[in-house]
Amino acid sequence: MSRPPILDDRGLQAILTAIQDARLVGGAVRDTLAGLPVHDIDLATPSSPDAVIAALRKAGLKAVPTGLAHGTVTAVANHRGYEITTLRRDIATDGRHATIAFTDNWREDAARRDFTINAMSMDANGQIFDYFDGAEDLRAGHLRFVGDPTARIAEDYLRILRYFRFWSRYGRETPNQATQAALRAGIPGLAQLSVERVWHEFSRLLVAPNPMPTINLMNDLSVLSTIIAEGVSPARLQTLIAAHAPPDAMLRFAALLTGCAHALATRLRLSTTERDRLIALRGGPTPRPDDDDDTLRRLLADIPLETLIGRTWLNGAPTADWAALRARLQAIPVPIFPLEGRDALALGLAPGPAVGNLLREVRTWWLANGCRADGNACRAQLRHRAGP
Structure with a gap:
């Protein structure tokens, strides 16, 4: 060499x-x-x-x-x-x-x-x-334990998950029966691991170029259902990957999971950012190709663009109209409601709950009109609703 x-x-x-x-x-x-x-x-x-x-x-x-x-x-x-x-x-x-x-x-x-x-x-x-x-x-392309697989796994049960992550990148041969038996036999030991180590290892697997052969093998050996007891659907993940969605760990995790996202996020001790993103991807309105720009602006005013794009991957179809929808979402400037509390106070309103209620009313009007009204129009609406 x-x-x-x-x-x-x-x-x-x-x-x-x-x-x-x-x-x-x-x-x-x-x-x-x-x-x-x-x-x-x-x-x-x-x-x-x-x-x-x-x-x-x-x-x-x-x-x-x-x-x-x-x-x-x-x-x-x-x-x-x-x-x-x-x-x-x-x-x-x-x-x-x-x-x-x-x-x-x-x-x-x-x-x-x-x-x-x-x-x-x-x-x-x-x-x-x-x-x-x-x-x-x-x-x-043969991923092989050093020495006896059962003994190596018993030394550190995280090696079960490491095996699958490395196999997804370097393996081209199906693991032999002895290795599969050792992986299956070590499953109870996964309970000894901290959930943080489990998630760290699994999230690294999820961003592999094509994790599906590995995910399917984990499913066949009952490893997948052990670490994600809330329920999984490898078929949904396969659909997402086949649609050429970006190799995003949380997006792929949201596709794979069928059970309660909040319960899983709590059990795996995901960070607040990870938990909130997983829950947001799994629930809430999804933009659709036939939505007009006013509807898309309303969604963008309340929901991060990244979340809306993610939902289109999870709930849409691998067709040109859904791709065009994602392009439209990315092209629309994110609407920002132009009023703040000081705008209400400038009208002579006393600070308090009434100010917040009034601003929410005007924001509802602004949303209903496609988030197109500028600051002057919103202030006029605020004066109108505040009364004499």
Whole structure:
């Protein structure tokens, strides 16, 4: 293999010069071999965290002790962060976390990783160290656990969801029966995971270019109904994707879900923004192709454009008239009611509930007239309704 371009990264070069026994590990190696963009550059080394910090500082690089208990130091080089972790082996696991000990054995460190495609390392010269045939699995589209699948899953049940996410991107072969059996057998262990970890992993799967084969496999193995007990419809998600809707995690989640959005958002502890968006996508009026501009303006005055567009994807059809509707929505300026409380006070009205009621009346009139009335017309209507 020719020299990988990643090794020309200036920050990485500085680190590999400072810590000469370090290697790239994990996704950086995997995606380099796959010819994919590399987003995060992680390294491993037999050197202790203290030795790593000392070597970085001696080289004039910033060292941040971000996870010393796990052997991780973050080096900042060329305005970018690089995680450097001392080689480890597992002492004990409980399905969520591992108790580790440091080691100087590269194979031992690789053996604790989840999948063979993630267990490779690369030195400063571009030499690949592949203890479990990860490169061949990557070429074949075969996502394989390192060692016994059941044992690997029992170490951290999040690996069930990670398996599906990685399979959606790198897998081309259907998982063998032993792997499927291990995934199914590990389902009860998902209850041990924090809901935040579950949602984080699943939301990353949802934005895959085509998550449907993976979603269908998760459904077949009863994993999907376990993490989304409120009810799902893979067919609705398939329809959304086939219509070439944008690969938006929350939009796809709204299509997949059939049960109560509020209950699911609460159980998964979605952020307030995520919860509100999911609920808004699932309910409320949907614009239709035969709506006139006044109707669309009324909707835009009360509902965010993003929500209305999302509802057209969820409730519309993959036809030209629905595409034209989305273009119309995006072309219409969002109407803003031109009056505020000070406009009512300027008429001599005393502050209080009556001011709010009067403004709501005028806004109702403004909406009924297609949000076309300007500030002067609305103020005239306000004076008329306020009376002498």
